[in-house]
Amino acid sequence: MKFKYKKFKVLPSSAFPKRKYLLRPIIPLLITHNDKTIGYEALLDSGADFCIFHAEIGEYLGIPILNGEKESFGGIVGQQATAYIHKVNFKIGGHQYSSIPVGFSYDVAPHGYGILGHCGFFNIFRVIFDLKKEQIELRPKRLK
Numbered sequence: 828m829k830f831k832y833k834k835f836k837v838l839p840s841s842a843f844p845k846r847k848y849l850l851r852p853i854i855p856l857l858i859t860h861n862d863k864t865i866g867y868e869a870l871l872d873s874g875a876d877f878c879i880f881h882a883e884i885g886e887y888l889g890i891p892i893l894n895g896e897k898e899s900f901g902g903i904v905g906q907q908a909t910a911y912i913h914k915v916n917f918k919i920g921g922h923q924y925s926s927i928p929v930g931f932s933y934d935v936a937p938h939g940y941g942i943l944g945h946c947g948f949f950n951i952f953r954v955i956f957d958l959k960k961e962q963i964e965l966r967p968k969r970l971k
Contacts, residue, residue, distance in 0.1 A: 876944055877928065881932065894911070928947050
């Protein structure tokens with residue numbers, strides 16, 4: 828499966844005077860729980876331990892967020908946050924993946940992107956980042 832990087836126009840800065848845009852490895856997916864589905868975009872983040880979505884997404888899917896297993900996480904700025912782990916299904920590039928653990932959190936930006944991390948994404952896919960072609964390729968790993 829191949830996806831184009833998402834392109835964002837930016838103004839040049841003193842640090843990067845020739846920069847006109849940024850490329851981010853953001854892909855679309857469908858998230859399903861029970862009989863509800865929602866489309867969402869998520870950033871492929873090789874530094875994230877697990878997948879993290881805003882709790883509002885889980886609430887829409889009818890998930891009782893606070894009933895999940897509690898997990899702490901932190902980011903680049905060092906502040907600790909809390910996520911509640913629940914299993915959902917993903918549909919990526921027309922392919923279904925079941926029982927994926929996702930942390931739903933009230934501590935992340937509500938209108939940002941989800942995060943696809945090691946547990947729940949990178950353990951399922953071999954990911955090829957090709958900045959020159961401006962594309963991301965996902966190859967499902969053969970699960971043992």
